[in-house]
Amino acid sequence: MTLDVKICGLTKPDALEAALRNGASHVGFIFFGKSPRNVAPAEAGRLRTLATGRARAVAVTVDADDATLDAMVAAMSPDMLQLHGHEPPERVAAVKARHGLPVIKAFSIRDAGDLAAIAPYRGVADRFLFDAKPPKGAELPGGNGVPFDWRVLAALDPDVDYMLSGGLNSRNIGEALRLVRPAGIDVSSGVESAPGVKDVGLIDAFFEAVRAAGERSAA
Numbered sequence: 001m002t003l004d005v006k007i008c009g010l011t012k013p014d015a016l017e018a019a020l021r022n023g024a025s026h027v028g029f030i031f032f033g034k035s036p037r038n039v040a041p042a043e044a045g046r047l048r049t050l051a052t053g054r055a056r057a058v059a060v061t062v063d064a065d066d067a068t069l070d071a072m073v074a075a076m077s078p079d080m081l082q083l084h085g086h087e088p089p090e091r092v093a094a095v096k097a098r099h100g101l102p103v104i105k106a107f108s109i110r111d112a113g114d115l116a117a118i119a120p121y122r123g124v125a126d127r128f129l130f131d132a133k134p135p136k137g138a139e140l141p142g143g144n145g146v147p148f149d150w151r152v153l154a155a156l157d158p159d160v161d162y163m164l165s166g167g168l169n170s171r172n173i174g175e176a177l178r179l180v181r182p183a184g185i186d187v188s189s190g191v192e193s194a195p196g197v198k199d200v201g202l203i204d205a206f207f208e209a210v211r212a213a214g215e216r217s218a219a
């Protein structure tokens with residue numbers, strides 16, 4: 001099975017190109033005003049054309065209403081939507097139906113008990129994304145650069161299709177992939193030199209570490 005790799009929070013062509021050159025399967029664009037990675041829909045539309053035919057463009061939103069989603073989808077034509085707020089299962093189903101797009105639903109995880117939250121979303125969301133709970137006082141529901149204890153995912157039904165995220169970087173991704181077997185991984189802060197500033201060298205280093213982890217597990 002090939003591991004999907006999503007580089008999230010892209011705002012500039014050079015970092016997007018580095019992600020694509022390294023074989024990213026997904027590239028994420030953030031639509032959340034408080035984020036240092038927030039992009040205007042029109043700019044995301046320009047950037048996403050670079051990814052067409054090379055990676056899936058994912059639009060990340062937080063409890064967005066229909067008008068916001070309609071405008072974003074029209075301007076950007078994403079391949080997938082990522083819902084990173086408190087969207088209940090009915091809202092996920094409604095968003096999927098309205099836009100005819102696959103949906104990634106994000107969940108904040110601290111311990112194994114938090115995994116119970118996915119039950120009503122099974123068969124509704126196309127994929128889950130497990131992220132760390134935001135630190136106290138954090139303004140962002142994601143992109144905080146903090147990991148959770150990946151071992152809690154051992155309790156998961158192996159049929160659950162999920163991406164692992166939260167504080168991943170080139171130094172810890174090998175250990176994460178030794179402990180758990182996600183369908184994909186997702187990184188944002190770990191490939192940045194400052195909040196919202198993607199670094200081409202760190203993107204290259206992240207993929208290098210992922211490739212090294214793959215070679216070790218194949219050996």
Ligand SMILES: O=C(O)c1ccccc1NCC(=O)[C@H](O)[C@H](O)COP(=O)(O)O
Nearest residue numbers: 008035142143144145166167187188189
């Ligand atoms: O990254 C953001 O700024 C963000 C803001 C609001 C909602 C979601 C956001 N990020 C979603 C992602 O998929 C991130 O890649 C994920 O949370 C992991 O981030 P990090 O821990 O920084 O690698």
